[in-house]
Amino acid sequence: MRxxxxxxxxxxxxxxxxxxxxxxxxxxxxxxxVNADTAREIREAAKRMSYHPxxxxxxxxxxxxxxxxxxxADISNPFFGYLARTIEDESKKKGYTVIFGSSDExxxxxxxxxxxxxxxxxxxxxxxxxxxxxxxxxxxxxxNIPFVLIDRYFKNLETSYVVIDNFKAxxxxxxxxxxxxxxxxxxxxxxNKLQHTKERYRGYVQALKDHxxxxxxxxxxxxxxxxxxxxxxxxxxxxxxxxxxxxxxFSTNTLSIMGLKLVIDMGIRVPExxxxxxxxxxxxxxxxxxxISYVHQPLEEIGQRAVQILFDRMSNKQNTYxxxxxxxxxxxxxxxxx
Amino acid sequence: MRxxxxxxxxxxxxxxxxxxxxxxxxxxxxxxxVNADTAREIREAAKRMSYHPxxxxxxxxxxxxxxxxxxxADISNPFFGYLARTIEDESKKKGYTVIFGSSDExxxxxxxxxxxxxxxxxxxxxxxxxxxxxxxxxxxxxxNIPFVLIDRYFKNLETSYVVIDNFKAxxxxxxxxxxxxxxxxxxxxxxNKLQHTKERYRGYVQALKDHxxxxxxxxxxxxxxxxxxxxxxxxxxxxxxxxxxxxxxFSTNTLSIMGLKLVIDMGIRVPExxxxxxxxxxxxxxxxxxxISYVHQPLEEIGQRAVQILFDRMSNKQNTYxxxxxxxxxxxxxxxxx
DNA sequence: ATGAAAGCGCTAACAC
DNA sequence: GTGTTAGCGCTTTCAT
Numbered sequence: 001m002r003x004x005x006x007x008x009x010x011x012x013x014x015x016x017x018x019x020x021x022x023x024x025x026x027x028x029x030x031x032x033x034v035n036a037d038t039a040r041e042i043r044e045a046a047k048r049m050s051y052h053p054x055x056x057x058x059x060x061x062x063x064x065x066x067x068x069x070x071x072x073a074d075i076s077n078p079f080f081g082y083l084a085r086t087i088e089d090e091s092k093k094k095g096y097t098v099i100f101g102s103s104d105e106x107x108x109x110x111x112x113x114x115x116x117x118x119x120x121x122x123x124x125x126x127x128x129x130x131x132x133x134x135x136x137x138x139x140x141x142x143x144n145i146p147f148v149l150i151d152r153y154f155k156n157l158e159t160s161y162v163v164i165d166n167f168k169a170x171x172x173x174x175x176x177x178x179x180x181x182x183x184x185x186x187x188x189x190x191x192n193k194l195q196h197t198k199e200r201y202r203g204y205v206q207a208l209k210d211h212x213x214x215x216x217x218x219x220x221x222x223x224x225x226x227x228x229x230x231x232x233x234x235x236x237x238x239x240x241x242x243x244x245x246x247x248x249x250f251s252t253n254t255l256s257i258m259g260l261k262l263v264i265d266m267g268i269r270v271p272e273x274x275x276x277x278x279x280x281x282x283x284x285x286x287x288x289x290x291x292i293s294y295v296h297q298p299l300e301e302i303g304q305r306a307v308q309i310l311f312d313r314m315s316n317k318q319n320t321y322x323x324x325x326x327x328x329x330x331x332x333x334x335x336x337x338x
Numbered sequence: 339m340r341x342x343x344x345x346x347x348x349x350x351x352x353x354x355x356x357x358x359x360x361x362x363x364x365x366x367x368x369x370x371x372v373n374a375d376t377a378r379e380i381r382e383a384a385k386r387m388s389y390h391p392x393x394x395x396x397x398x399x400x401x402x403x404x405x406x407x408x409x410x411a412d413i414s415n416p417f418f419g420y421l422a423r424t425i426e427d428e429s430k431k432k433g434y435t436v437i438f439g440s441s442d443e444x445x446x447x448x449x450x451x452x453x454x455x456x457x458x459x460x461x462x463x464x465x466x467x468x469x470x471x472x473x474x475x476x477x478x479x480x481x482n483i484p485f486v487l488i489d490r491y492f493k494n495l496e497t498s499y500v501v502i503d504n505f506k507a508x509x510x511x512x513x514x515x516x517x518x519x520x521x522x523x524x525x526x527x528x529x530n531k532l533q534h535t536k537e538r539y540r541g542y543v544q545a546l547k548d549h550x551x552x553x554x555x556x557x558x559x560x561x562x563x564x565x566x567x568x569x570x571x572x573x574x575x576x577x578x579x580x581x582x583x584x585x586x587x588f589s590t591n592t593l594s595i596m597g598l599k600l601v602i603d604m605g606i607r608v609p610e611x612x613x614x615x616x617x618x619x620x621x622x623x624x625x626x627x628x629x630i631s632y633v634h635q636p637l638e639e640i641g642q643r644a645v646q647i648l649f650d651r652m653s654n655k656q657n658t659y660x661x662x663x664x665x666x667x668x669x670x671x672x673x674x675x676x
Numbered sequence: 677a678t679g680a681a682a683g684c685g686c687t688a689a690c691a692c
Numbered sequence: 693g694t695g696t697t698a699g700c701g702c703t704t705t706c707a708t
Contacts, residue, residue, distance in 0.1 A: 004481075006700095006701055006702085007701065007703095008701075008702095016679085017678065017679045017680075018701085018702075019678075019680085019681095019703080019704075020678065022703060022704085023703095026703090032677085032678090033677055034678080035678085038677085038678085052453065052456055052457050053457055053701090054398075054457065054459060054700090054701050055458045055459070056397045056398050056403065056458065056459045056700090056701080056702095057398050057684090057700075057701035057702045057703090058701080058702060058703080059394045059684095060392075060394050060395050060683095060686090060700090060701080060702075061684050061701080061703055061704090062684085063684075065394065067458075074423065075413065075423050075426065075438075076419040076420040076422065076423035077419075078414065078416050081413055081414040081415070081416065081419040082414040084413055084414065085412065085413050085414035085440060088438075088439070089440075097437065097455075098437075098438075099435065099436075099437050100436075100438055101426070102426060102427075116435055117435075118390050119390050119391055119392065120393045120394065120405075120435065121393070143342075257621045257625070260625050261624055261625065264624070264625065282621065282622075283595045283620065283621070283622045284622040284625040286599055286602070287595070287598050287599065287602065287622040287625055287626045288625045288626070288627070289626070289627030344685055345686065346685075346686095355694065355695045355696075356685085356687090357688080357695065357696080358693085358694065360687060360688085361687095361688095364687090370693085370694090372694080373693060373694085376693080376694085391685090392686070394684090394685080394686095395685035395686045395687090395700090396685080396686060397686095398684090398702090399685080399686050399687055399688095399699085399700055400686090400687080
């Protein structure tokens, strides 16, 4: 069993042309008015010879790959894993295959990934874009390859996207901590120029300002990606500083986890010594000794909407940009004190 | 900018044949003795016209897709997410694209996934096989499509695989609990016939038997996949039973997490009231109020070895089956009492 | 109701 | 050194 069965093999076996076989196996026998008996014979032969249509040949012919590319920062991060899973399920329903790739927030890797997928004639993209990837998106635009951004977007680029209202999310979370009487609320975020990062930052700052606390410089801890040693230093420094932080708001799930580990290591008690507000979701928020309050993103809806928008675009049902801003939900637990 | 540039377009622009363009852009100008100037012109034109080789056409021609398929239970489960990430990175190094899919431990979904990927002319598979998928693997074998199993394998099927010594893992973990003086050690596992499940079960039972405790019936909690209500009932029942369990060994990460949540809800103190030993890895094992002991699988090595074996097979360097059994590592923390 | 044939983009054997 | 051409497996138009 070396070689795969092709349409031609079946045609030969049944004694008809490949055209007929093609019609029948694509269930288009009616419109092609194929004889019912011939059709049956073809189907039987296909089954008997265990025929599998060659999607590569189909794609070459049709110009459609029936595949979409999904670029996230890291598929092993549960945040993206869950998003990816939703996208996978949703796309499968429409007969599409999904090809995932991790960019590690790197422009270079994102570029390579995108090229690979473009070479594979991907029909569309769903992307959580890394910093500085605007030109890559502009290229997609120029090349007329539909795409939808998730999680982040670029202010100066008109695209479709599905994100949450990040400003509101941190504004409200900070507000809750303030309501609970916290005076020195720290904010931990990544250092980058991505829209979602900036919005979360703005939301936090604005909330403090609106409560007569414009002096935030010493409360903010900006750290680099993929550098946990740096994070440790920086955050430990903040907690030990004379500022005497009494609450902290983490702006992503990875930061939250790293932060909580350090909190344990330092023997800091939550919420007695420190109130904590996290972001995204994690099993750990339930398992930490003090149940963690967090900003919950509707990942399933984000994935579904992104797929919907992409498919509308790909099928030309919709050729305007769609911009969806969803609300995050504050899940209140004991960790933000009282 | 509607249509993509093809070899022919470049050939036309430069005024040469497509053959030359093909040689040059595949860096085979030497062996084809292409004029250096012509080569330069071709490269320039390719760049100028932003040429991207059509991988679909290449695949059709060559019969190789330069893609491998990876089937796991659920890409959103960090265990598989991490494994997937390793496989992605490793494959990318060799110029291959990876297509992931989640089977949800369902034979049907696994079957559909496999067909989709076969239609796409995938060059090889890495699979964490679901229960009852032996026929699917036999089909791959017959169709001469290379594959490597990970995490699980089938005793009655000769295949390549990379797994851990599951018997030893639970045997040793149970041993540690016994050493710590635990008398009634419960075991929580999924109810299925997969080899890794059975081995973990056997390891636990054997350890108790070797310590003169052959009576394990009342200590074992077997639960169904994707049924957390069922788990809750069953496990809560076990903890409340007159048996008075003083330790519990969970046999997967998902069971561990569900179990720990219940332990918290029930107000059981670890390790005072109950010692706990978990499986796989999770951020939560560090963040639980009592650091959790666990059986750690070398995920990175599993992924790397699987990719290596698959590529050796695909390049015909190796046409025998490779069976790798790695050791898991016991990470000892406070949760297993003293 | 069915078949012949062109062509999707690319490679490679062969001719010149 | 370079061009011509067949063909990978499939779809689809046009004859018959």
